[in-house]
Amino acid sequence: MTDKPKRKAKADPAPEEPPDELVLPDVIPVIPSGTNVVYPQQLMPVMAIDERDKSAIDEAASSDGKLIGIFSQEDAAGDGEADGARLRQIGTVAAIVRMAKAPDGSVHAILQGRARVRLVAVVDQGPPLHARVEQLTDKNGKDLEAEAVMRDVAEAFVRAANLSDAMPTEIASVVGDITEPAALADFIAANLPLKPEDRYDILAELDIGRRLSNVHSLLIHELEVLEVRNKIQSDVKGELDKRQRDFILREQMKAIQKELGEETSPELSELKERLQKAELPENVQKEADREIERLSQIPAISPEYQVVRTYLEWLADLPWNATTEDQLDIAHAAKVLDEDHYGLDKVKRRILDFLAVLKLKGGETRGPILCFVGPPGTGKTSLGQSIARALGRKFIRVSLGGMRDEAEIRGHRRTYVGAMPGRIIQEIRRAGSANPLMMLDEIDKLGTDFRGDPASALLEVLDPAQNHTFTDHYLDTPFDLSRVFFIATANLPDTIPSPLLDRMEVIELPGYTEHEKLEIGRRYLLPRQLEQNGIPKGALRISEGAIRELIRSYTREAGVRNLERELGTVCRRIARLVAEGKQEQVSVTQDNVSDFLGPPRFRWELASERDEVGVAAGLAATSAGGDVLFVEATSVPGKGNLTLTGKLGDVMQESAQAALTYARSRAGVLGIAPAFFDRSDLHIHVPAGAVPKDGPSAGVTMATALISAITRRPVYKDVAMTGEITLRGKVLPVGAIRDKVLAAHRAGSKRVVLPRDNENDLHDVPDEVKRDLEFIFVEHVDEVLAAALHAEARDDRPRVEQLAVGS
Ligand SMILES: Nc1ncnc2c1ncn2[C@@H]1O[C@H](COP(=O)(O)OP(=O)(O)OP(=O)(O)O)[C@@H](O)[C@H]1O
Numbered sequence: 001m002t003d004k005p006k007r008k009a010k011a012d013p014a015p016e017e018p019p020d021e022l023v024l025p026d027v028i029p030v031i032p033s034g035t036n037v038v039y040p041q042q043l044m045p046v047m048a049i050d051e052r053d054k055s056a057i058d059e060a061a062s063s064d065g066k067l068i069g070i071f072s073q074e075d076a077a078g079d080g081e082a083d084g085a086r087l088r089q090i091g092t093v094a095a096i097v098r099m100a101k102a103p104d105g106s107v108h109a110i111l112q113g114r115a116r117v118r119l120v121a122v123v124d125q126g127p128p129l130h131a132r133v134e135q136l137t138d139k140n141g142k143d144l145e146a147e148a149v150m151r152d153v154a155e156a157f158v159r160a161a162n163l164s165d166a167m168p169t170e171i172a173s174v175v176g177d178i179t180e181p182a183a184l185a186d187f188i189a190a191n192l193p194l195k196p197e198d199r200y201d202i203l204a205e206l207d208i209g210r211r212l213s214n215v216h217s218l219l220i221h222e223l224e225v226l227e228v229r230n231k232i233q234s235d236v237k238g239e240l241d242k243r244q245r246d247f248i249l250r251e252q253m254k255a256i257q258k259e260l261g262e263e264t265s266p267e268l269s270e271l272k273e274r275l276q277k278a279e280l281p282e283n284v285q286k287e288a289d290r291e292i293e294r295l296s297q298i299p300a301i302s303p304e305y306q307v308v309r310t311y312l313e314w315l316a317d318l319p320w321n322a323t324t325e326d327q328l329d330i331a332h333a334a335k336v337l338d339e340d341h342y343g344l345d346k347v348k349r350r351i352l353d354f355l356a357v358l359k360l361k362g363g364e365t366r367g368p369i370l371c372f373v374g375p376p377g378t379g380k381t382s383l384g385q386s387i388a389r390a391l392g393r394k395f396i397r398v399s400l401g402g403m404r405d406e407a408e409i410r411g412h413r414r415t416y417v418g419a420m421p422g423r424i425i426q427e428i429r430r431a432g433s434a435n436p437l438m439m440l441d442e443i444d445k446l447g448t449d450f451r452g453d454p455a456s457a458l459l460e461v462l463d464p465a466q467n468h469t470f471t472d473h474y475l476d477t478p479f480d481l482s483r484v485f486f487i488a489t490a491n492l493p494d495t496i497p498s499p500l501l502d503r504m505e506v507i508e509l510p511g512y513t514e515h516e517k518l519e520i521g522r523r524y525l526l527p528r529q530l531e532q533n534g535i536p537k538g539a540l541r542i543s544e545g546a547i548r549e550l551i552r553s554y555t556r557e558a559g560v561r562n563l564e565r566e567l568g569t570v571c572r573r574i575a576r577l578v579a580e581g582k583q584e585q586v587s588v589t590q591d592n593v594s595d596f597l598g599p600p601r602f603r604w605e606l607a608s609e610r611d612e613v614g615v616a617a618g619l620a621a622t623s624a625g626g627d628v629l630f631v632e633a634t635s636v637p638g639k640g641n642l643t644l645t646g647k648l649g650d651v652m653q654e655s656a657q658a659a660l661t662y663a664r665s666r667a668g669v670l671g672i673a674p675a676f677f678d679r680s681d682l683h684i685h686v687p688a689g690a691v692p693k694d695g696p697s698a699g700v701t702m703a704t705a706l707i708s709a710i711t712r713r714p715v716y717k718d719v720a721m722t723g724e725i726t727l728r729g730k731v732l733p734v735g736a737i738r739d740k741v742l743a744a745h746r747a748g749s750k751r752v753v754l755p756r757d758n759e760n761d762l763h764d765v766p767d768e769v770k771r772d773l774e775f776i777f778v779e780h781v782d783e784v785l786a787a788a789l790h791a792e793a794r795d796d797r798p799r800v801e802q803l804a805v806g807s
């Protein structure tokens with residue numbers, strides 16, 4: 001610190017200087033500014049923390065001109081001592097415009113550049129640093145060329161300012177006001193994001209023309225960078241912009257179409273019209289409006305267009321409010337039911353009761369769902385059709401047999417390719433009425449698997465508390481099913497899922513007796529077949545005996561479906577004879593039935609010709625109604641093992657074991673040699689081996705066959721039996737007595753052995769059947785044996801076997 005700074009006026013201000021002329025002392029305090037450069041006119045905030053800078057600002061602030069030198073450095077990271085040495089040659093003299101001291105001791109100041117200065121010498125290292133400086137003057141001021149470049153530069157800068165996020169757009173308007181090329185160059189350099197060297201080079205350039213053109217080329221470069229970046233950004237944004245653009249175009253298009261009076265495509269307006277006519281419920285209408293709106297925005301060639309359109313068509317086609325009017329005249333209904341079906345008095349009565357309730361409740365079907373249970377061909381489906389006819393409702397049928405997928409009932413969500421509503425909604429659409437009679441066939445044959453449980457979906461369909469808001473996955477909006485009259489059908493109640501069974505009122509349609517079949521055949525099936533085959537009146541005379549023969553020898557069923565088919569076959573044969581002109585009138589009698597149908601398929605008598613040892617006729621309930629089931633037993637030399645064959649279920653196997661144990665325990669009374677069981681194996685077989693069988697009701701039959709086989713007492717072939725047995729030989733009651741008795745009657749049995757406790761069930765058996773049969777009610781197996789077995793043994797086995805057992 002040898003020389004103290006002196007103040008000395010300088011008399012030659014730069015020609016471009018603002019009017020208030022700069023009085024520059026020889027020596028001024030200096031702040032090294034790292035890589036920062038300040039241009040004349042530029043404002044720069046400074047925060048001084050260290051002593052060197054603070055003292056420099058202090059000294060300047062207290063001087064007359066408040067002037068301070070700002071010099072950038074070769075290397076910003078220098079230490080205090082070398083500061084002076086590494087200051088760059090050209091710097092700026094700036095005035096302190098404002099200054100404040102913060103409580104933490106730092107000094108904040110705003111400087112404004114005044115003029116370019118050259119560093120003549122560092123006078124002392126300070127603090128503060130003092131330097132001798134000399135003001136510089138710009139060269140080659142205003143000329144035409146500079147003016148032309150100015151315009152280019154100003155334009156380019158405005159473009160750059162618009163492209164760049166870093167520069168405020170207002171800057172662009174300031175540029176227009178600058179008239180001096182030197183000032184313009186400085187202003188732009190100050191506001192462009194330049195590299196430190198470039199910044200310094202602009203400061204150091206005193207030739208105005210060159211400074212401006214340097215700034216120009218830097219600006220052009222910057223502009224290119226900005227343009228490339230913008231392009232990249234807009235590519236990224238492109239997709240978004242395109243959608244926006246499309247949207248705007250579409251809006252415009254709509255406006256144009258509206259202007260032209262053709263707001264929507266004819267297809268769309270037709271769809272709209274259909275939706276209007278469908279009288280959608282409010283919430284559905286909203287959904288429809290949304291989708292219509294969407295549809296109007298999707299190009300018709302897009303696959304989504306079809307999806308949305310199909311959906312809207314479904315909405316339009318469904319009978320949301322279209323219903324048929326119920327005809328609730330009970331007398332009329334009774335007449336229709338009688339017209340279509342013979343007999344079934346009990347069933348018809350219950351249906352009429354049901355209709356009466358429906359009438360009193362004003363057509364509201366809420367309440368139990370009817371479920372018709374009975375063997376095939378007993379008229380369940382056709383009764384449903386009759387009820388629909390009587391009521392004047394549309395009839396639809398959904399077959400549930402083998403349905404495993406919930407989606408079959410409830411549909412697939414629209415997001416699936418090719419999604420469709422479930423069967424319920426499909427059928428409703430087909431019916432075109434919201435209150436049809438819907439028959440849910442084979443509800444006992446519903447399946448379940450990994451695709452969901454259709455039974456639970458069905459529960460929602462059938463539950464009166466839920467079905468007014470049944471939601472199909474595809475429609476995705478509730479449809480009121482409470483107006484539908486549901487009737488389910490099943491062959492057996494056992495496999496109906498119990499939650500479903502709980503909601504239904506079961507009405508049984510047991511099989512028909514021979515007499516009933518005869519009447520049905522004569523009065524209903526034959527006339528229908530004659531008509532269907534176009535046989536002229538009087539061309540066919542078919543005797544009652546012939547129909548009876550058809551029933552007995554060509555069918556064996558609880559219902560009448562095969563009977564109808566056989567009658568159809570006869571009619572077709574006759575149609576041909578008549579058509580060929582061979583005969584004008586044909587008579588079919590009991591004796592010539594086989595001319596039309598071939599040899600008899602079933603023999604009326606029981607299978608065996610004579611009373612056999614080890615074969616007993618049991619009665620079983622199957623899904624086809626009652627049936628006669630023959631149980632065979634035989635003994636062969638062995639060690640007391642029991643073999644069971646014929647696909648017997650667990651319960652049936654257990655009752656076979658029980659039968660055997662009973663036989664062993666009664667060996668003495670039954671006259672069986674004590675050693676018999678040690679030397680013989682027993683085998684029980686139930687023919688029709690491929691059909692699975694189960695249930696306890698074959699207990700008495702197996703005991704009878706087994707004991708017959710052991711004792712060699714033959715079984716009367718005209719005896720049929722059913723009943724469960726206990727180990728001590730008690731006979732317990734079993735189910736489906738009516739079906740079983742009818743089956744025994746069909747098969748030609750004369751005597752039927754039944755558990756005593758089932759005596760009351762005979763009420764259900766038609767009188768004409770009861771007349772033909774003798775019933776033996778039993779409480780104990782001994783009574784069964786007494787009725788079914790011959791008293792005497794008949795031993796016609798090979799001698800070898802006799803010896804083995806007898807000895
Ligand atoms: N009582 C009856 N009076 C007149 N025709 C009858 C009677 N019972 C059944 N039929 C006729 O028998 C045929 C078979 O009946 P339907 O198809 O209704 O049987 P189903 O009980 O539905 O059998 P499945 O369980 O196999 O579906 C029909 O043509 C039907 O009209």
Ligand SMILES: [Mg+2]
Nearest residue numbers: 380381441489
């Ligand atoms: Mg049916």
